[in-house]
Amino acid sequence: MSLSAAFNIVNSAFLSNAAQSAVISSNISNAGTPGYAREIANVVTNSYGGSDVASVTREANSALLEQVNASTSQAASEQALANGLAKLAQTVSDSATSSSASGSTENGNSPSAMLANLQDALTTYEDSPSDASAGQAVVTAASNLAASLNSGSAAVQQVREQADSDMASSVSTINSLLDQFSQVDATIVSGLATGANVSAAEDTRDTLLTQLSQQIGISTTTSANGSTSIYTDSGVTLFQDTPRTVSFTPTATLVAGASGNAVTVDGVPITGPSAPMAIQSGALAGLANLRDTVAPQYQAQLDQIAGGLINAFGESDQSTTTTGLPSLPGLFTTPGASGLPTAADTTGLAASIEVNPAVDPSQGGDVSLLQDGGVNGSNYVYNTTGAAGYTGRIQEMIGAITATQLFDPSAGLGSSDSLTDYANASVSWLQSQNQQASNQVDYQNSVVSQATAALSNATGVSLDAEMTNMLNIENSYTTTAKLLTTVDDMFTALMNAV
C-alpha cells in the first residue's frame, strides 16, 4: 500500500458520498410525490479498497402496486355505478317526510307515493261523486302520477346518456394514457439496454398504470427486456410493444329500449352483453353496467308501472247491444293509443303516459266521465241511468289499483302483483341497489386507502431515514476530509524530510 493508494480511496469515498447524497436529495425532494418509489444507492468495495456506488435500485413492489391498481379499478367501477344510482334514487326519495299523525302526503315524488295519492283522491271522490272539485282532485293526482313516471323515465334516460358520454371520455383517456405509456415503455427498454438510470421512467410508468386502472381493470406482465404488456382484467391485450386501439362511438340519445354501442379493443367488444371477454372493473365497466343493465332495468319497471296503470284504469265494453268491443284506455293513456298495452310490450310507456285529455278539464275534457265511464264513447258508459250518486265505476277503479295483475318478469320484480305493491317493490329495488353501491364504494375506497398505505410504506420515502443516512454521509464526508488532510500532512512531512 502506498499513500497514493490512500488518496485514491479518499477520492472514491468523495465520489461515492456525492452519489449517495444525490440519491438522498432525490428521495427527499420526492417525499411527497405520489407514485415515487424511493431509490437506494448500492455501495460496493472497489478493486483498490475504496467504495463505489455500483448502481441505484428503485425500491419498487409490483405485487403491492398491482393490488393498488386492482382496488382502484374496483372502486372506480362502484363509484360510477353509485353516482348513477344516486341520481335515480333522487326521483324516489322521501327523506322530507315526517311521520306525523296529520296523514301527510309528503312522501316524495316516487310513482308509488303518487299512486297512493291517486288512491286517496279516488276514495274522497267516492264519498262525494257529484262533486266536480273532488273529481278535479283525482285528475290532478293522476297528472302528478303521470308526471312522476315521465320524470323518472327522463332521469333514467339522462343517466344513461351521461354514462354513454362518460364512457366516450373514459375511452379517450385510455387511448391517451396508452400513447404515453408507449413512449415511457420505449424509454425503459432502451435505457435498460444501454444501462442508463430508468428510475424516473419507471415511476412514470407506474403512475400511468394507476391512472389507467382508474378507467379500466388491468393486469400487466413484464418481459425480459423490461417492456411491460397491459391486458384488461378479462384478458384482452391493451398494450404489447404497441398500444391497441380502444374505440367507442357515443350515442347522443338513449330512449327506453335503445341500447348504446359497445367499447371495442381491436374490434373485440369488451362491454355489453355480447362481449365474449367483458371487462369487470374500472370506471368504464361501472358506466357500461349502469348504461346497459341497471338503468334499463329500472326503466323497464317504470314502463311496467305505466302499462299496469293504463290497464287498471281501462274501460271495458258496457253496452248490451254490442259485444266484443275491445277494452280501451280510460284515465291514463298515451298519445295515439289504439288499445290497452300488453305486459310484454310496455317499452317507452313511462315516458309518454298522460292523463286522458277526455277527462282533463284543462284540456277541454269532462271530469264526470270518471264517475260515469264513457271516456271512449257511449258503449263504455257504466252509469247508464246518469244517477248523481253512482259510485260503481269509482269503486272499480279503486279496486283495480290494488287488484293483482300480470307484469313482465324480465323487469326483475316478479310476474304477478298489485299495482301498489309493484310500485313499492320498484322503489325497494332501486334503493337497495343504491344502498349496495354506496356500501361498496365505502368498502372499496377503504381497500384503496389501505393498499395505497401499504404501497407507500413499502416504496415511499421516510424523511427520517433519509436524514439519518444524510448524517452518516456527513460524518463519512468529515472523516474522509480528515483522512485527506492527514494523508496530505503525511505527504508534507515526507516532502519536508526530503
Next chain:
Amino acid sequence: MSATFVSTSYLGTALLPTIAQTQSSLTNLEVESSTGQYADLGLQLGDQSGYELSLKNQNDLLQTLTTGNGLVTMNLTASQDALNSILTEAQNAVSSLTTWSASGNAADATLQNLGVNALQSLIATTNTTSNGQYVFGGVNSSVAPMADYFSSTPSAAKTAIDSAFQTAFGCLPTDAAASTITAAQMQSFLSGSFAAQFSGSNWASNWSSASSTNTSNQIAPGETIETSTNANQTGFQQLAEGYAMLSEFGDSQLSSAAQQTVASAASSLITKGLSSITATEAGVGASLQRVTEANSSMSSQMTILQTEIGDLDDVNAQAVATQLNTLSTQLQTAYELTAQLQKLSLAQYLPVS
C-alpha cells in the same frame, strides 16, 4: 425493516381519510339530530324503502277514509233524523185516527187536515238534503226523491188518483154522487186501483224520483257498505198511501160507513208503514255503527302504522347525541395527532451548523 417502515407521505396523510369520514358522518348526524330522522332514508332503508312507503301509503289511505267517513256519518245521521221525524209524525197520525174513530165523527175537515199535514210533512222530510245531496234519493241523489203532491198545477199523483176514483165510481169524492158508495165498494177500491197507485211503475212515475239502488261507500279498506236508504221502500209507500187516503177522502161526500172504512184502512196502512220505517231506521243505525267501528279500528291501525313508520324512519335521539360527542372528540384527536405528527421530524432536532 420494511415491516416497520413508515413513509413520510403516509405519516402526514394517514389521518386524512379518518378526518374526511368523520366530517361527513358529523354533517349527517347534525341533520339527524335536527329532524329526528335518518339523513338519507333511502340509503338507510335500502330494500325496506318500498315497505316503509307502503306503510306511509296505508296510513294516508286510512286517514283519507276516516275523513271521508265524516261525510258518510253526516249523511247517515241526516237520514236517521229524518226517519225519526217521519216516525213521530206517523205515530201522531195513528193516535189522532184512534181518537177520531172513538169519537164516531162523520166526514169532516179534521181527517182531511190530518192527511194533508202528514203527507206534506212526509214529502218535505223525504226531500231532506245533506251536503247538497238528497239522502233518500238512492244513487239518484241530485233529484228530490218525492214530487210535491199539493202543487198548484195538479200533480201527476193527484191526477192519477182522481182518475182512478172516476173510473171506479163515475164521480169525484167531493161530488154528491159519492154518498152512494158503500163501505164494501170503498174497501174494494182502496185495496184495488187506489193501492195500485202506490206501487210499481205508478209509484216510480207519479211519486218518486228516487233510485232503488242505494249509494255505497268504502268505509274501510275492503269494506263497502250501503250508506243511504231510498224513498222507494215499502214504508214510504204505505205512509204515503195512508196519508193520501185521508187527504183525498177525509172531507168528502162519502157516507159515514165508507168514511170509517177509509179511516181504518189508513190507520192499518200507517201502522204497517211505521214498522217498516222502524226497520229501515234500524238499518241506518246499523250502518252508522259500522262506520263508527270502522273509524275506531282504523284509528288503532294508524297508531300501529305510525309506530312502525317511526321505528323505520326515526333515529334514536340519545344515540345520535352520544355519537355526535364521540365523533367531535374523535375529530379533535385526529386534528391534534396530525399536528403532532407534523412536528415529529428528525429535521427539527438536528443542530443547525
